[in-house]
Amino acid sequence: MPAPAAAPALPPTAPVSDETRLAYVLRHFGLAYAGVPGHLIGYAGNQLPVTVAPGSADFFTQNQPYPPAPYWREWRGQRVPFFFDAGAQPLLTLTPGRAEISADVVSAAFYLLSGWQEFFSDARDRHGRFPYAASVQARYGFVALPVVNYYFDVLKTAVEHATGQPLRPRPWAPGAPFAAFISHDVDNLHGGWKAPAKAALRAGRPLAFARQLWRHWTRPDAWDNLEAVATATAQHGARSTFFVLPQHRPGADGTPNADYRLTPRLWQRLGNLAKQGHEMALHASIGTADNFARFDAERQIVLDAEWCGNRFHYLRWESRLTPSILNQAGDSYDSTLGFAEHFGFRNSYCHPFFPFDFQHGQAHCFLEIPLNVMDTTLHHPSYLQLGPAEILPALTPMLAEVEKFGGVASVLWHNQNFDPANVANGPRQFHEIMGWLRGRGAAFLTGAEIWARFPAA
Numbered sequence: 001m002p003a004p005a006a007a008p009a010l011p012p013t014a015p016v017s018d019e020t021r022l023a024y025v026l027r028h029f030g031l032a033y034a035g036v037p038g039h040l041i042g043y044a045g046n047q048l049p050v051t052v053a054p055g056s057a058d059f060f061t062q063n064q065p066y067p068p069a070p071y072w073r074e075w076r077g078q079r080v081p082f083f084f085d086a087g088a089q090p091l092l093t094l095t096p097g098r099a100e101i102s103a104d105v106v107s108a109a110f111y112l113l114s115g116w117q118e119f120f121s122d123a124r125d126r127h128g129r130f131p132y133a134a135s136v137q138a139r140y141g142f143v144a145l146p147v148v149n150y151y152f153d154v155l156k157t158a159v160e161h162a163t164g165q166p167l168r169p170r171p172w173a174p175g176a177p178f179a180a181f182i183s184h185d186v187d188n189l190h191g192g193w194k195a196p197a198k199a200a201l202r203a204g205r206p207l208a209f210a211r212q213l214w215r216h217w218t219r220p221d222a223w224d225n226l227e228a229v230a231t232a233t234a235q236h237g238a239r240s241t242f243f244v245l246p247q248h249r250p251g252a253d254g255t256p257n258a259d260y261r262l263t264p265r266l267w268q269r270l271g272n273l274a275k276q277g278h279e280m281a282l283h284a285s286i287g288t289a290d291n292f293a294r295f296d297a298e299r300q301i302v303l304d305a306e307w308c309g310n311r312f313h314y315l316r317w318e319s320r321l322t323p324s325i326l327n328q329a330g331d332s333y334d335s336t337l338g339f340a341e342h343f344g345f346r347n348s349y350c351h352p353f354f355p356f357d358f359q360h361g362q363a364h365c366f367l368e369i370p371l372n373v374m375d376t377t378l379h380h381p382s383y384l385q386l387g388p389a390e391i392l393p394a395l396t397p398m399l400a401e402v403e404k405f406g407g408v409a410s411v412l413w414h415n416q417n418f419d420p421a422n423v424a425n426g427p428r429q430f431h432e433i434m435g436w437l438r439g440r441g442a443a444f445l446t447g448a449e450i451w452a453r454f455p456a457a
């Protein structure tokens with residue numbers, strides 16, 4: 001096993017006060033539901049109609065990554081972990097015009113949504129990523145549960161009681177209970193011939209090997225398939241977002257980048273796909289997630305074509321540097337934040353959100369559309385090893401949580417996994433997931449369409 005990367009030194013941070021946490025969490029609560037009245041929710045002692053009992057003691061004044069173990073409560077028929085909850089009292093106390101919440105759902109929502117654990121933890125994997133194994137989601141087994149949405153549901157119940165008015169989730173499209181964001185990281189366009197050629201060689205079948213070579217030289221590669229991918233997505237009434245890698249040289253650590261170059265011919269093909277309503281975005285290469293100048297150089301390449309979003313290749317994300325790099329690059333969206341090792345919710349939230357800036361004690365300006373499902377995660381020697389028929393059943397409870405809370409189901413299927421030769425996590429499994437999403441009435445949106453629904457602060 002290659003050695004894990006070292007985390008960079010902890011940058012200086014701003015104090016995280018009660019007010020800081022309240023402002024950050026209530027801004028997202030107000031983005032999740034339409035028409036939340038202001039000046040309604042505060043910590044106990046503030047004489048507001050909805051109060052939250054403070055429960056984090058001095059946790060946010062120190063640098064420890066992990067809080068005390070959560071207390072598990074039942075909410076809407078689901079066992080939910082509540083951090084910063086002594087568990088001594090009923091969760092909600094309702095009196096006329098007032099609601100008291102006995103668990104510190106503001107601190108708990110802040111802890112998960114801000115990514116506190118990965119900012120303050122030094123644990124990194126060989127790609128410099130915060131490992132799923134080091135997360136509270138893994139430790140307490142709730143990666144497939146959007147726990148912050150449950151905390152918001154408690155707040156919503158309290159607000160509805162105090163005001164007598166129902167709160168409704170912000171709609172994505174008329175009649176659509178939730179949204180879906182379908183994307184493809186374009187790492188490879190030329191390697192589809194290699195596996196069958198190698199297999200023929202290993203099996204001692206020189207004729208078959210020669211046939212593969214001949215096909216390679218005379219026909220388009222099975223992975224050179226962007227138009228076919230777009231057609232596959234369009235079959236479900238959706239449009240694809242392609243994250244395109246502008247760098248073909250490997251990273252300094254030897255990790256491969258694109259196996260193709262952005263030739264005029266490829267630019268033309270991407271332009272044609274964009275004209276059909278598909279989206280092109282940046283797949284920033286190895287070495288950009290911790291270096292603003294390198295990230296910005298790649299961003300400039302695609303800015304002229306009016307691409308806006310980004311996802312880092314290999315889901316590279318250094319929690320202490322990457323958010324500031326994206327913030328510095330300006331208003332946009334990113335869709336990197338998922339665990340490579342497991343599907344689910346890295347920030348325990350199934351809506352897009354503005355990541356927290358620990359150095360300045362406020363939200364960053366860029367929108368994060370979290371990544372919930374990556375094809376590679378589902379079937380890979382280092383990750384999960386689900387059988388082809390196990391994939392949709394494994395994902396369904398998690399996708400149903402997104403539907404329950406009106407969130408965005410974000411699915412990454414690499415173009416190379418539309419190769420019909422892939423029967424493990426290939427086109428069939430993609431179509432099964434798409435069929436489920438369509439059957440449940442998801443509004444299929446591109447990243448830019450999702451981003452456009454979020455006003456800047």
Ligand SMILES: [Zn+2]
Nearest residue numbers: 185187313314
């Ligand atoms: Zn990639």
